[in-house]
Amino acid sequence: MTRPRRDPRAERAAIQVAAGPRPRFDRSARAAGGRPRRDPRPERAGQRVPGASRPRYDLSQVVPAQALRGEVAVAAEARQPAAAKILVVEDPAFLVAVVPDAAGGRLSPHDRQVLGAARVLAGREGGILVVSVGPCEACGPAGADRHLALGEVGTDPDERAARVAAALAVASPRHVLFPESLDGGDLARRVAVRMGVPLFDNAEVVAAGGLVRPARGRRVEQRAAPGLLASVAPDAVADYAGPPREARPLAHDLPPAAEPASTILSVARIPADPATVPLSLAEFVASAGNGIRDLDTFRQLVAALHATPGASRVLCDAGLMPRHTQVGASGTVLAATCYFALGISGAPQHLQGVAGCEHVVAVNTDLHAAMIERAGLAIVQDAQAVMPALLRLLAREKQEAGEGS
Known part of the structure; x- marks a missing residue:
């Protein structure tokens, strides 16, 4: 079977524009038997970022030529990825309970790692039960099949342990995992004493065949079969990476807790002074880079945000910031909840230092800076103009809060 032979002269005559003394041709028109020719100028214009003194383009915006000519109108919903299917376990053979810290009702990175360890113990037949003291968000995407919320409990750790032990007695899980953190480790030991069950603490290897932890100054390893209670060390097990789970809420009918003999x-939790907290332990770090020229305003902003000050290597090498504030592979590697980068372009060594941060906010004039790409929230603006604006907003909120009280 043969295809018709193309006639270039007829195709050229079909796209010729009649008006004008010189012959002109509409290259965007569809020729007979051919495909339309792309016009890069409208595509480039659609990628340009408005409001910039210099021409800047957002190359992540892919503008199809058909949409520019109005031939095809693609709905925004059609471009969104399909929602992941929720995995439902109707009747699990057994349960593996996880008691997360869930500070502020949110799972911490350590809590998600404990849920990943629970999935290893549960396998295909078991289910994961999250027992949280108070609300806990996003349990399903983290790998939970069931969720048991015990409601708000006071600050007494004995009362908290009593409520958790009563819930575990009703749920009857095969294994119970805690995060080996300040709060999680204390709760695990109190629950173990109250239930009269041994606790395998600080497990660094979690497998269905056994648990492993270091001992004697990490010179030896202790192994044991998975028991009822165990705590998982930070950064020992990967997060759950499978499809989201149901996290079906369970109604509990726990007996009223007796008054604990405590x-x-x-x-009361006494927060440390963020100005003196080491960078490796800080929760909120605000760093200055080469784009910051007014360090006095930067220090005022850090104090107003109650953040721990940091800096890039450029400022530390220049002597403008202390060496212990340097963030990066050659300085301090952070594990902060939020990192606020002001005027930092994002060298590879600096990005290695903020790889463990949960949230990154960046302010930079360069739309294509590496720090802007790493950030979850980016402000494409001069940091020198952003800092006074933030100070004014913080002062206004403080004044309104004072008037409201």
């Missing part, structure tokens, strides 16, 4: 009169 000698603790009051419990």
Whole structure:
């Protein structure tokens, strides 16, 4: 079977524009038996970022030529990825319970790792039960099949342990995992004493065949079969990476907790001074880069945000910031919840230092800077203009809060 032979002269005559003394041709028109020719100028114009003094283009915006000519109107919903299917386990053979810290009702990175360890123990037949003291968001995407919320509990750790132990007695899980953190480790030991069950703490290897932890200054390893209670060390197990799960809420009918015979009169968490907290332990870090010229305003903003000050290597090498504030592979590697980068372009060594941060906010004039690409929230603007604006907003909120009280 043969195809018709093309006639270039007829195709050229079909796209010729009649008006004008010189012959002109409409290259965007579809020729007979051919495909339309792309016009890069409208595509480039659609990628240009408005409001910039210099021409800047957002290359992530792919503008199809058909849409520019109005031939095809693609709906925004059609370009969105399909929602992942939720995996439902109707009748699990057994349960593996996880008691997360869930500070502020949100799972921490350590909590997600414990859920990943629970999935290893549960396998295909078991289900994961999250037992949270108070609300806990996003349990399903983290790998939970069931969710048991115990409601708000006071600051007494004995009361908290009593509620968790009562819930575990009703749920009857095969294994119970805690994060080996300040709060999670304390709760795990109190629950173990209350239930009279041994605790395998600080497990660095979690497998269905056994648990492993270091001992004697990490000179030896201790192994044991998975028991009822265990705590998982940070950064020991990967997060759950499978499809989202149901996290079906369970209604609990726990007996009323008796008054715990505790000698603790009051419990209060005293926050450390963020100005003196080491960078490796800081939760919120605000860093200055080469784009910051007014360091006094930067220090005022750090104090107003109650953040820990940091800096890029350029400022530390120049002596403008102390060496212990340097963030990066050659300085301090962060594990902060939020990192606020002001005027930092994002060298590879600096990006290695913020790889463990949960949220990154960046302010930079370069739309294509590496730090802008790494950030979850980016402000394409001069940091020198952003800092005074933030100070004014913070002062206004503080004033409104004072008037409201």
